[in-house]
Amino acid sequence: MALKTKKPIRQKQEKSAHPMQTLGSKKKRQVVLLVATRKGAWLLQGDTARKTWRIDGPHFLGHIINHLVLDPRDGRTLLAAASTGHLGPTIFRSTNLGKTWKEAAHPPAFAKASEGEQGRAVDHTFWLTPCHGNQPNAWYAGTSPQGIFRSEDGGDTWKPFSYINDDPQYRNWMGTVQDGTPDGPKLHSILVDPRDPKHLYFAMSGGGVHESIDGGKTFHTLVKGMDVVADFDPANIDFHDPHCIRMCPSNPDRLYQQNHCGIYRIDRPSDTWLRIGKKMPKRVGDIGFPIVVHPRDADTAWVFPMDGTMVWPRTSPGGKPAVYVTHNGGGRWERLDAGLPESQAWWTVKRQAMCADTQKTVGLYFGTTSGELWMSRNEGARWTCIAKHLPEIYAIEAAELK
Amino acid sequence: MKVSIPSPLHDYTEVQEVDAEGTTLAELLAHLDRQFPGLRFRIVDEQDRMRPHMRFFVNGEQVFEINHRLCSSDTIQIIQALSGG
Numbered sequence: 001m002a003l004k005t006k007k008p009i010r011q012k013q014e015k016s017a018h019p020m021q022t023l024g025s026k027k028k029r030q031v032v033l034l035v036a037t038r039k040g041a042w043l044l045q046g047d048t049a050r051k052t053w054r055i056d057g058p059h060f061l062g063h064i065i066n067h068l069v070l071d072p073r074d075g076r077t078l079l080a081a082a083s084t085g086h087l088g089p090t091i092f093r094s095t096n097l098g099k100t101w102k103e104a105a106h107p108p109a110f111a112k113a114s115e116g117e118q119g120r121a122v123d124h125t126f127w128l129t130p131c132h133g134n135q136p137n138a139w140y141a142g143t144s145p146q147g148i149f150r151s152e153d154g155g156d157t158w159k160p161f162s163y164i165n166d167d168p169q170y171r172n173w174m175g176t177v178q179d180g181t182p183d184g185p186k187l188h189s190i191l192v193d194p195r196d197p198k199h200l201y202f203a204m205s206g207g208g209v210h211e212s213i214d215g216g217k218t219f220h221t222l223v224k225g226m227d228v229v230a231d232f233d234p235a236n237i238d239f240h241d242p243h244c245i246r247m248c249p250s251n252p253d254r255l256y257q258q259n260h261c262g263i264y265r266i267d268r269p270s271d272t273w274l275r276i277g278k279k280m281p282k283r284v285g286d287i288g289f290p291i292v293v294h295p296r297d298a299d300t301a302w303v304f305p306m307d308g309t310m311v312w313p314r315t316s317p318g319g320k321p322a323v324y325v326t327h328n329g330g331g332r333w334e335r336l337d338a339g340l341p342e343s344q345a346w347w348t349v350k351r352q353a354m355c356a357d358t359q360k361t362v363g364l365y366f367g368t369t370s371g372e373l374w375m376s377r378n379e380g381a382r383w384t385c386i387a388k389h390l391p392e393i394y395a396i397e398a399a400e401l402k
Numbered sequence: 403m404k405v406s407i408p409s410p411l412h413d414y415t416e417v418q419e420v421d422a423e424g425t426t427l428a429e430l431l432a433h434l435d436r437q438f439p440g441l442r443f444r445i446v447d448e449q450d451r452m453r454p455h456m457r458f459f460v461n462g463e464q465v466f467e468i469n470h471r472l473c474s475s476d477t478i479q480i481i482q483a484l485s486g487g
């Protein structure tokens with residue numbers, strides 16, 4: 001693949017609806033929601049009170065955008081993971097907050113297989129994580145089928161990271177498309193310890209949770225305490241299906257996990273996950289996709305349960321959507337549904353489609369499979385729909401501009 | 403030779419028909435990628451396999467091998483077999 005810089009991809013923009021050119025001049029931090037959907041990306045700029053939102057988009061109309069992430073280290077570089085229907089996957093980059101986009105010169109791609117071997121091809125990049133704060137311009141990407149890649153140049157060129165993409169043991173744990181999620185098995189939740197760039201975690205759905213303390217030279221599994229379905233053997237890493245893992249910014253030794261089989265917490269250096277979802281109401285259960293942690297309080301986390309009974313409808317339980325919060329590390333859960341539909345709402349929230357900002361009173365945001373965007377200005381006490389009729393929402397990130 | 407480009411790739415070529423050279427389909431795709439960087443990876447994967455739903459026709463006949471031989475008088479069509487919602 002050619003490595004020279006490409007011309008900008010043409011994207012039609014309406015200047016009047018595009019506030020990004022002046023965002024950097026605002027003194028008070030403003031929240032910009034980066035919304036990735038099945039049919040494109042949107043940016044929603046909030047006022048300083050987060051009461052009104054100006055929508056900017058669509059960017060990449062018709063393209064599948066799996067994740068849209070702003071680099072917190074420079075505050076201006078956006079990466080968009082696109083898979084675009086029948087076209088091969090790629091990464092789009094913007095260094096002016098979405099005013100113009102350029103395609104990556106070398107998107108994530110597996111190594112070419114040896115003669116006679118069946119090589120893998122990246123179907124889509126699913127997850128983007130900026131590397132450590134001391135590694136400017138470096139990014140990690142998780143793909144479907146499962147692979148991990150790294151860029152050193154702000155997302156322009158990507159190379160396979162670590163040994164796991166082609167390791168026989170890891171390939172076994174990754175399973176096949178037959179036992180992955182319906183739109184492909186995924187490597188996700190790439191977490192970087194803010195105290196040590198060599199301390200990494202990632203998860204595979206399916207394929208368990210993994211940790212490295214040497215910058216990816218080696219990884220070991222971290223699944224003790226996690227349940228698997230039915231009577232299968234939890235010692236088989238392939239059976240583990242973590243849906244989303246978050247590291248607490250205020251205590252990087254604490255991780256929360258929403259799994260196919262429950263909600264968990266781990267406090268390192270312990271190597272055992274605790275199923276804190278057992279404290280959820282029985283009628284709701286502890287199945288879901290996203291989990292969100294408080295930016296300053298490691299005892300507080302939010303989940304969005306879904307119906308995981310019988311045939312797994314994967315809707316809000318009973319058609320009554322609700323967020324649940326714990327303020328004591330999972331010892332007790334409280335239902336937060338004020339403002340949400342009281343009945344006949346059969347949508348749910350995907351694993352990347354729920355997030356928090358870092359404002360004094362934390363704002364929470366989630367996007368639904370039905371294309372609605374909901375937010376709470378008061379940590380979940382009351383919810384407001386701020387956008388509707390969007391395509392199915394795959395991911396939301398709350399970026400804050402200084 | 404003349405190569406017909408499907409609309410999802412017009413962001414790269416800006417036109418529906420372009421010129422490219424090569425004695426095989428693989429060489430032709432490499433020449434296209436030199437002219438329009440990134441185009442090849444959208445239609446051929448890292449294992450040199452034609453991506454699903456991307457179809458290649460030479461003189462109206464569908465070909466399935468990336469090493470299919472070409473001559474200068476051939477006309478090439480790249481088609482996206484659109485499906486799904």
